[in-house]
Amino acid sequence: xxxxxxxxxxxxxxxxxxxxxxxxxxxxxxxxxxxxxxxxxxxxxxxxxxxxxxxxxxxxxxxxxxxxxxxxxxxxxxxxxxxxxxxxxxxxxxxxxxxxxxxxxxxxxxxxxxxxxxxxxxxxxxxxxxxxxxxxxxxxxxxxxxxxxxxxxxxxxxxxxxxxxxxxxxxxxxxxxxxxxxxxxxxxxxxxxxxxxxxxxxxxxxxxxxxxxxxxxxxxxxxxxxxxxxxxxxxxxxxxxxxxxxxxxxxxxxxxxxxxxxx
Amino acid sequence: xxxxxxxxxxxxxxxxxxxxxxxxxxxxxxxxxxxxxxxxxxxxxxxxxxxxxxxxxxxxxxxxxxxxxxxxxxxxxxxxxxxxxxxxxxxxxxxxxxxxxxxxxxxxxxxxxxxxxxxxxxxxxxxxxxxxxxxxxxxxxxxxxxxxxxxxxxxxxxxxxxxxxxxxxxxxxxxxxxxxxxxxxxxxxxxxxxxxxxxxxxxxxxxxxx
Numbered sequence: 001x002x003x004x005x006x007x008x009x010x011x012x013x014x015x016x017x018x019x020x021x022x023x024x025x026x027x028x029x030x031x032x033x034x035x036x037x038x039x040x041x042x043x044x045x046x047x048x049x050x051x052x053x054x055x056x057x058x059x060x061x062x063x064x065x066x067x068x069x070x071x072x073x074x075x076x077x078x079x080x081x082x083x084x085x086x087x088x089x090x091x092x093x094x095x096x097x098x099x100x101x102x103x104x105x106x107x108x109x110x111x112x113x114x115x116x117x118x119x120x121x122x123x124x125x126x127x128x129x130x131x132x133x134x135x136x137x138x139x140x141x142x143x144x145x146x147x148x149x150x151x152x153x154x155x156x157x158x159x160x161x162x163x164x165x166x167x168x169x170x171x172x173x174x175x176x177x178x179x180x181x182x183x184x185x186x187x188x189x190x191x192x193x194x195x196x197x198x199x200x201x202x203x204x205x206x207x208x209x210x211x212x213x214x215x216x217x218x219x220x221x222x223x224x225x226x227x228x229x230x231x232x233x234x235x236x237x238x239x240x241x242x243x244x245x246x247x248x249x250x251x252x253x254x255x256x257x258x259x260x261x262x263x
Numbered sequence: 264x265x266x267x268x269x270x271x272x273x274x275x276x277x278x279x280x281x282x283x284x285x286x287x288x289x290x291x292x293x294x295x296x297x298x299x300x301x302x303x304x305x306x307x308x309x310x311x312x313x314x315x316x317x318x319x320x321x322x323x324x325x326x327x328x329x330x331x332x333x334x335x336x337x338x339x340x341x342x343x344x345x346x347x348x349x350x351x352x353x354x355x356x357x358x359x360x361x362x363x364x365x366x367x368x369x370x371x372x373x374x375x376x377x378x379x380x381x382x383x384x385x386x387x388x389x390x391x392x393x394x395x396x397x398x399x400x401x402x403x404x405x406x407x408x409x410x411x412x413x414x415x416x417x418x419x420x421x422x423x424x425x426x427x428x429x430x431x432x433x434x435x436x437x438x439x440x441x442x443x444x445x446x447x448x449x450x451x452x453x454x455x456x457x458x459x460x461x462x463x464x465x466x467x468x469x470x471x472x473x
Contacts, residue, residue: 150369153386157368193386193404195366 002033002110005117005237006135008159010151012122014143015172018208018218020119021049022226023139025217026234028083032114035074035084037105039131040121041096044088050077051215052085061089064101070108079220084113094126099133106134124158132159138167139199144174144185149193156196168199170233175204200233201245202226268293270311279313279339287324291331298335312342357395367391367405376412387427396420406430407454415456420466424452429461436461 007020017040024036038046041061047053058073063086070086077083086109089096109116120131132138138159142152152169159167171187178184191198205226211218219234221227232242267285271278281290311332313320320328332339358377369388373379378395389405391397396418397409403421408430410417415432425447429436434456439445451466 150387154369154388157371157389160365160368161371192402193384195384 002112002114002116004106004110004134004136005115006039006120006132006138007117007141008120008128008131008138008155009141009148010122010124010155011142011148014141014148015202015208016122016141017045017049017119018212019139019141019170019172019202019230020046020117021217022219022230023234023237024083024115024117025077025080026219026230027115027117027237028077028080029219029231030234030238031082033082033112034115034117035086035109035113037086037109037116037118038088039102039118039127041088041127041130042090042093043121044090046119047075047085047087048215049212050085050217052077052087053215056087059087059089060105061092061096064097064105070105079216094121094130097130099129102130102133104134124154128155128158132162132164135164138164139170140167140194140196141170141172142190142194143172144179144187144190146185149185149190153194156194167196169194169196170199170202172202173204174201198244199236200229202229203245266293268297270297277311278342279311281313287327291327294328294331298331298337311337311339313339314342360395361393366401369405374411385421385426393417409454417455419454420451422451423447424454424463429454429463431456431461434459434461 005023007016007023009016020036024034027034036046036050037060038044039060040046047056052075055075058068060073062068063070063073074084074086077085106116106118118131118135121127140152140155142148156167159165169191171190174187175184179186187198187201203225205218205224207221207224208218208226211221211224218224218227219230229245232245235242267282267290269280271280279294313328328339358375360378360380361373361375363373363379363381364383366383367373367381367385367389369386372390372392373381374392376394379391379393379397381391381397381399381401383399384401385391385399385403385405385407387404390408391399391405392408392411394412395410395414397407397420399407399419399421401421402423403419403426405426406428407419407421407426409419410432411430413432415434417431419426419429419431425438425442427438431454436454448465452463453466454461454463456462
């Protein structure tokens with residue numbers, strides 16, 4: 001029986017889809033059997049980020065409505081054999097599915113896969129309720145902005161009221177030099193307000209833009225900063241104790257990072 | 264404007280509650296306005312009960328009332344109403360404090376008739392409304408409303424009192440726009456009403472948390 005993880009944030013544009021794609025690919029890199037579920041019905045993106053858009057035949061709504069079997073709707077990744085995608089329907093909306101159907105779907109997928117990673121839509125309405133319904137645990141993605149942190153706080157509260165406690169936090173798009181100058185919220189400020197465990201931090205990295213446009217998750221790159229950060233998160237989710245990336249430094253980020261990795 | 268005259272409907276008919284303190288001339292004036300504005304509502308011959316516990320009327324005042332009611336085809340009589348005397352605060356038992364053992368997140372709201380104790384933070388966008396005091400063991404960043412039923416002696420205490428808005432009874436205070444310019448004290452603080460305004464001062468010893 002695998003684990004169902006929902007990636008959520010409340011606010012849009014903080015990197016839920018990017019995080020889903022990278023964590024999923026990261027698990028697959030380590031040989032885990034993973035399925036990514038796009039719960040953003042009507043505004044599907046995960047297939048594009050994964051570069052699998054042209055292979056979609058059936059989608060999540062087809063599965064819940066019984067138009068096809070679950071296996072028929074799963075798309076195997078073009079790079080990794082153990083990575084699959086269940087795409088969202090684009091011609092429908094969030095009300096096409098209900099939380100009970102999602103619960104059944106998630107438990108069916110968890111039978112087959114080690115990890116089921118759900119990309120939650122922005123907002124707190126039906127789409128959010130669907131996405132979290134079948135999840136065993138939640139990862140909250142936020143950026144170092146007051147608005148994103150507010151929304152993350154609201155989401156943590158809503159998850160608690162659904163009985164999903166102890167979510168983990170990923171802080172995305174940190175810009176070390178801005179944090180150093182005091183122009184950006186630092187990690188401690190965010191943790192103090194949200195009061196949940198930090199799973200990892202992802203530095204702002206242009207490579208994310210490049211990889212997203214290419215349809216190839218950044219985690220595939222051996223050198224990109226964001227790639228290393230996502231790999232660290234994957235290892236932490238697997239139970240390894242990986243120290244956080246150091247972001248404050250006087251000698252510059254690259255220098256410090258090189259020191260951390262010992263070359 | 265505060266209403267000195269209140270009509271209250273109950274199973275036994277209409278009741279007229281008069282303010283204990285207002286000038287009788289004002290009362291008659293307001294009563295006249297009310298009767299005038301709702302002539303259809305008061306059917307002729309209706310008897311309005313006036314609880315005497317509410318306000319003791321002199322003979323002259325009683326006559327004024329009678330003639331005013333008569334103009335609108337109404338009658339009134341004095342009643343001994345137990346429900347009115349029951350509303351004295353002394354008869355009301357104070358509810359036990361409500362204890363919340365988690366952090367209140369944005370969008371979450373607590374409403375309670377007595378005191379509220381929160382073992383955690385109150386985050387931005389969360390709201391606590393209490394009939395009595397509010398005590399928060401962590402940071403108060405949201406909105407806290409103590410003494411919501413008008414108790415001006417109610418207080419709000421938090422280890423870090425940086426609420427976006429504090430309300431006690433019907434007095435409202437908001438945080439300054441340049442909050443960052445203020446040095447955050449590292450001791451527990453209490454907000455209370457002094458001279459009609461909400462003031463924040465160091466908390467008394469018994470509210471200090473570790």
